[in-house]
Amino acid sequence: MRSAVVIAGGRSTRFGDADKAVARLAGTPMIRRVADRLAAVVDELVVNCRVDQRAAIEAAMADYPLSVRFALDDDTDEGPMAGIGTGLAACEGEYAVVVACDMPFVDPDVVAYLFERAEDEGVDAAVPKLDDGWYQTTQAVYRTEAMATACENALARGDRKILAPLEELEWLVVDEAAIDVHGDLDTFENLNTREEFADAQSRF
Numbered sequence: 275m276r277s278a279v280v281i282a283g284g285r286s287t288r289f290g291d292a293d294k295a296v297a298r299l300a301g302t303p304m305i306r307r308v309a310d311r312l313a314a315v316v317d318e319l320v321v322n323c324r325v326d327q328r329a330a331i332e333a334a335m336a337d338y339p340l341s342v343r344f345a346l347d348d349d350t351d352e353g354p355m356a357g358i359g360t361g362l363a364a365c366e367g368e369y370a371v372v373v374a375c376d377m378p379f380v381d382p383d384v385v386a387y388l389f390e391r392a393e394d395e396g397v398d399a400a401v402p403k404l405d406d407g408w409y410q411t412t413q414a415v416y417r418t419e420a421m422a423t424a425c426e427n428a429l430a431r432g433d434r435k436i437l438a439p440l441e442e443l444e445w446l447v448v449d450e451a452a453i454d455v456h457g458d459l460d461t462f463e464n465l466n467t468r469e470e471f472a473d474a475q476s477r478f
């Protein structure tokens with residue numbers, strides 16, 4: 275069983291006075307675009323967000339083909355890593371892909387490849403790293419229990435850095451060249467501003 279966590283508990287400050295998770299992108303809420311691309315490669319979906327976001331996201335997820343569960347932030351605004359931990363703790367699969375709600379070009383072939391790498395090598399995480407040096411921790415596969423615990427531990431010692439939980443895990447880096455062979459590098463594009471949103475509309 276494979277799970278997916280979509281993290282959506284951010285404040286969308288660069289987007290403006292609306293939640294980008296449910297903003298319509300070429301007619302469909304962005305989080306639904308992300309979820310639809312994951313449906314073919316996972317067995318269940320967990321949404322991490324704040325309680326005040328739940329109703330709108332639930333509406334966006336109407337008639338989704340897989341089970342959808344909500345993992346709500348007890349402490350809000352603790353950063354993406356806290357959201358990853360909260361979401362993973364609610365998963366039933368041994369492994370889960372985590373994807374940010376603002377990555378509507380997420381490529382299911384890339385996700386499937388990340389699952390294969392993590393499962394085949396039996397590691398706690400498979401995290402892409404692009405040639406620009408950035409780790410793509412919000413589009414990576416994690417062993418759910420190990421990473422959820424590592425996130426709790428990092429937060430308990432006051433470390434909210436997104437790479438902090440990985441310090442206690444056994445994980446592998448998936449480089450850009452390997453991703454490029456298995457799928458589309460647009461998979462990592464994330465939309466933060468109204469302008470980026472508008473520019474992306476025509477690509478659906």
Ligand SMILES: Nc1nc2c(ncn2[C@@H]2O[C@H](COP(=O)(O)OP(=O)(O)OP(=O)(O)O)[C@@H](O)[C@H]2O)c(=O)[nH]1
Nearest residue numbers: 282283284285286287288351352353354357374375
């Ligand atoms: N649970 C949770 N998720 C978060 C938090 N901050 C960001 N995220 C999520 O992490 C992902 C990447 O974050 P950003 O692109 O910075 O999104 P954001 O924080 O909503 O937007 P900005 O306010 O413009 O930075 C998005 O899916 C966010 O929903 C947080 O404090 N808690």
Ligand SMILES: [Mg+2]
Nearest residue numbers: 284285286287
């Ligand atoms: Mg942010």
